[in-house]
Amino acid sequence: MLEAGVELARGGGPNAVVLREATRRAGVAPNAAYRHFSSHSDLLQAVRANALSSLAVAMESEIAGIRRIKDRGDLARATLRAVGTGYLRFALAESGLFRTAFTVPDNVEDDIDTAKAGNSGLNPFQLLTSALDLMVEAGVLPKQRRPGAEYLAWSAVHGLAYLIIEGPLSDVSDKEVQSLSERLLKMVENGL
Numbered sequence: 001m002l003e004a005g006v007e008l009a010r011g012g013g014p015n016a017v018v019l020r021e022a023t024r025r026a027g028v029a030p031n032a033a034y035r036h037f038s039s040h041s042d043l044l045q046a047v048r049a050n051a052l053s054s055l056a057v058a059m060e061s062e063i064a065g066i067r068r069i070k071d072r073g074d075l076a077r078a079t080l081r082a083v084g085t086g087y088l089r090f091a092l093a094e095s096g097l098f099r100t101a102f103t104v105p106d107n108v109e110d111d112i113d114t115a116k117a118g119n120s121g122l123n124p125f126q127l128l129t130s131a132l133d134l135m136v137e138a139g140v141l142p143k144q145r146r147p148g149a150e151y152l153a154w155s156a157v158h159g160l161a162y163l164i165i166e167g168p169l170s171d172v173s174d175k176e177v178q179s180l181s182e183r184l185l186k187m188v189e190n191g192l
């Protein structure tokens with residue numbers, strides 16, 4: 001049923017995650033669904049967790065693709081850019097799952113739900129905070145400017161993603177999206 005819910009979200013976002021349709025696609029009787037998920041909300045939360053985990057994996061994949069960099073400052077900057085790049089690429093490639101991942105407000109700071117984590121055991125928010133901590137450790141981001149930096153970086157990248165997915169940038173070319181994405185990530189890096 002979770003796989004069916006994920007596919008529904010992938011195709012239509014959070015509003016497409018319907019318990020009855022998930023049971024139909026999974027080939028189980030509607031009443032049997034309640035043995036696994038007590039409500040539509042429970043199914044949606046499970047799909048959200050899966051989407052957040054997929055987002056974390058996409059971010060980790062970008063981090064893993066960083067070429068060997070010896071300078072700690074350059075490595076820290078590249079890691080932060082990889083986190084942002086993975087976030088944006090996932091948002092654009094999997095817009096239904098991306099919208100589902102952020103459909104319900106969540107306390108991200110203390111979230112230890114492993115279902116939302118990537119292969120490293122970190123969720124998307126933890127990957128961002130780790131990248132920012134690396135910036136401080138490398139001396140690239142002054143320690144006094146670190147508090148709250150995750151929210152500034154996240155809001156900028158998340159905002160651009162939504163402008164491209166559902167907003168006034170939805171009709172721009174892939175080349176323009178690439179250019180805007182690169183400029184935004186550089187702006188975040190320099191602005192912190």
